[in-house]
Amino acid sequence: MDLFEYQGKQLFARAGLAVPSGEVADTPEQAKAAAEAIGGTVVVKAQVQVGGRGKAGGIKLAKTPDEAYAEAKNILGMDIKGHTVKRVWVEAASDIKKEYYASVTFDRSAKMPLVMLSAMGGMDIEGVAEEHPDALARLHVDPLIGFQQHDARWLIHHVGIDEPAQKGVFDALMKSYQAFIDLEATLIEINPLIWTEDDRVVALDAKVSIDNNALSRNPELAELQESVTDDPQERMAQERGVTYVKLDGDVGIMGNGAGLVMSSLDVVALAGGKPANFLDAGGGSNAEAVTTALEVLLSDPKVKSLMINIFGGITRCDQVAEGLLAALDKLGATLPIVVRLDGTAAPEGRAILAERAPDNVVIAPTMLAAATRAVELAKEAS
Ligand code: GDP
Ligand code: MN
Numbered sequence: 001m002d003l004f005e006y007q008g009k010q011l012f013a014r015a016g017l018a019v020p021s022g023e024v025a026d027t028p029e030q031a032k033a034a035a036e037a038i039g040g041t042v043v044v045k046a047q048v049q050v051g052g053r054g055k056a057g058g059i060k061l062a063k064t065p066d067e068a069y070a071e072a073k074n075i076l077g078m079d080i081k082g083h084t085v086k087r088v089w090v091e092a093a094s095d096i097k098k099e100y101y102a103s104v105t106f107d108r109s110a111k112m113p114l115v116m117l118s119a120m121g122g123m124d125i126e127g128v129a130e131e132h133p134d135a136l137a138r139l140h141v142d143p144l145i146g147f148q149q150h151d152a153r154w155l156i157h158h159v160g161i162d163e164p165a166q167k168g169v170f171d172a173l174m175k176s177y178q179a180f181i182d183l184e185a186t187l188i189e190i191n192p193l194i195w196t197e198d199d200r201v202v203a204l205d206a207k208v209s210i211d212n213n214a215l216s217r218n219p220e221l222a223e224l225q226e227s228v229t230d231d232p233q234e235r236m237a238q239e240r241g242v243t244y245v246k247l248d249g250d251v252g253i254m255g256n257g258a259g260l261v262m263s264s265l266d267v268v269a270l271a272g273g274k275p276a277n278f279l280d281a282g283g284g285s286n287a288e289a290v291t292t293a294l295e296v297l298l299s300d301p302k303v304k305s306l307m308i309n310i311f312g313g314i315t316r317c318d319q320v321a322e323g324l325l326a327a328l329d330k331l332g333a334t335l336p337i338v339v340r341l342d343g344t345a346a347p348e349g350r351a352i353l354a355e356r357a358p359d360n361v362v363i364a365p366t367m368l369a370a371a372t373r374a375v376e377l378a379k380e381a382s
Contacts, residue, residue: 001209001210001212001215001221001224001225001228002049002207002208002209002228003206003207003208003209003210003224003228004047004048004049004087004089004227004228005045005047005089005205005206005207006022006024006047006087006089007208007224007227007228008188008206008207008208009022009089009091009203009206011179011183011206011208012175012179012203012206015175015176015178015179015182015183016175017171017172017175017176017179017203018168018171018172018200018201018202018203019091019202019203019206020043020091020092020093020094020202020204021038021091021092022034022038022042022089022090022091022092023037023038023089023090023091024047024087024088024089024090025072025087025088025089025090026076026086026087027072027076028069028070028072028073028076029069030072031044031068031069031071031072031088031090032065032066032068032069032072033065034068034090035062035064035065035067035068035069035090036065038090038091038092039092040092040093041061041062041063041092041093042061042062042068042090042091042092042093043059043060043061043062043090043091043092043093043094044059044060044061044062044068044071044072044075044088044089044090045058045059045088045089045090045091046058046059046075046078046080046085046088047085047086047087047088047089048080048081048083048084048085049083049228050080050081050082050083051124051207052080052081052124053080056078056080056081057075057078058075058078058080058085060074060075061093068090072088072090075088076088094194094196094202094204095196095197095198096192096194096195096196096197096204097194097195097196097197097199098119098162098165098194098195099120099121099122099192099193099194099195099204100117100118100119100120100121100161100165100169100192100193100194100195101116101117101118101120101121101122101125101128101136101189101190101191101192101193102115102116102117102118102121102169102172102173102176102189102190102191102193103115103116103125103176103187103188103189103190103191104116104176104177104180104185104187104188104189105186105187105188105189106186107140110140112140112141112142112143113140113141113143113147113177113180114138114139114140114141115138115139115141115147115151115155115173115176115177116136116137116138116139117136117137117155117156117158117159117161117169117173118135118136118137118159119135119159119160119161119162120132120135120136121191121192121193121194122191122192125191135159136159137154137155137158137159139151139154139155141177146177146181147173147174147177149170149174152169152170152173152174153170155173156169156170156173162195164195164199165195165199165201167201168195168199168200168201168202169193169195169201171201172190172193172201172203176188176190183208183210183218183221184210184211184214184217184218185208185209185210185211186209186210186211187207187208187209188206188207188208189205189206189207189208190203190204190205190206190207191205191207192204192205225238231246232299233246233277233296233297233299233300234246236295236296236299237279237296240292240295240296242279242280242281242282242289242292242293242296243258243278243279243280243282244277244278244279244280244296245277245278245279246276246277246300247265247274247275247276247277247278248274248276248302249268249273249274249275249276249302250273250274250276250302250303250304250305250378250382251268251273251274251275251276251303251304251305251306251307251371251374251375251378252275252276252277252279252297252298252300252303252305252306252307253265253268253275253276253277253278253279253306253307253309254279254281254290254293254294254297254306254307254308254309255279255280255281255308255309255310255311256280256281256282256310256311256315256320257280257282257311258280260309260311261278261279261280261309262278263367264307264309264367264371265278267367267368267370267371268307268371268374268375270368270371271368271371271372271374271375272375273371273374273375273378273379276297276300276302276303276304277297277300277303279293279296279297281293287319287320287322287323287326287327288323289323290320290323290324290326290327291323291326291327291330291331294306294324294327294328294331294333295327295331298331298333298335303335304335304336304377304378304381304382305335305336305337305338305374305375305377305378305381306335306336306337306338306374307338307340307370307371307374308324308337308338308339308340308370309340309367309370310339310340310341310342310343310349311342311343312341312342312343312344312345312346312349313343313344314344315343315344316344316345316348316349317341317342317343317344317345317346317348317349317350318345318348318349318352319345319349320341320349321341321348321349321350321352321353321357322352324337324339324353324357324361325352325353325356325357328357328358328361333360334360335360335381336360336362336374336377336378336381337360337361337362338362338363338364338370338373338374338377339353339361339362339363339364339370340363340364340365340366340367340369340370341353341363350363362377
């Protein structure tokens, strides 16, 4: 689960990291009120989960509350790389002397947390890593020993953090690592971590991702999940516990097992179509799972045809067929649905559909045939 900057900063503040004080605003009026409450020059920042907001015009300084109103009016509703801005964060402006970079993440190949620090922050860090590899210090942390004070000092000296900022950066590193552990995060990234004109070290940006599997241990964070998902289908899928990712095509896809769904996406693309989504109904899909999955898919107006790709293992195709019939009965869907059933009890499953399914259900013998037909039907429908 990826958090918005303002949520990350609120968690940072609780973890004792220095952040500018600020408020969220959903309207220009609220932004103006926030600017009045904060006082002085403020920064109005678009809240979208994508980097490079500054360059896209989603971050503006405002010297007066009226300017904050105008900037918020301009930024709200803006499209930044496909994300619509619905909320801004208004915070006290900072006087920046220098921008650094700090992050804690997992290095899965090393099976250890990785702490990174650079004195060249602010810009895109992948670029820094490529063009100035020496400017980015990396330190793996033995999870049993934890991140030690001497680790933080090593990083600070290695990248040459300016002397007056060293204490503040040290503090930020120690607290970031502790927050990473406490929040069960998979990423904490501060870019930029700034050294201010008055010699403070402050997190000016916050990128925090929380391990979804840890949310049950942290109900407070689980509550945030609703606010970070703004797509109706994604929210519905989340509530029902199915794995769903929205894409921008028109062929709805459902399969059982992530690998099978991924290959279905490839085969639909091969057949000249565009997948509308990735939906994994789970390895042991029963009738109920099929209904749930179909409900999510059918609620998306962009879906013009469906490809259902089931490989029976533990899942029995006859049960999937029954589930599909029950779901169609309940949901009354009329759009074309192409079904490919293979594996355990596939002949029985196909027989059930051939006999009792409504006319909009087409049975396909192979995955490629199913994809080809689903793509044709989507084209006909649009
Ligand atoms: P991103 O572009 O989405 O990564 O958004 P950031 O929050 O990192 O902001 C981008 C850049 O805007 C920063 O690197 C700063 O240079 C600038 N910026 C953001 N807030 C302030 C501020 O309070 N004062 C000043 N002077 N610049 C700011
Ligand atoms: Mn940034």
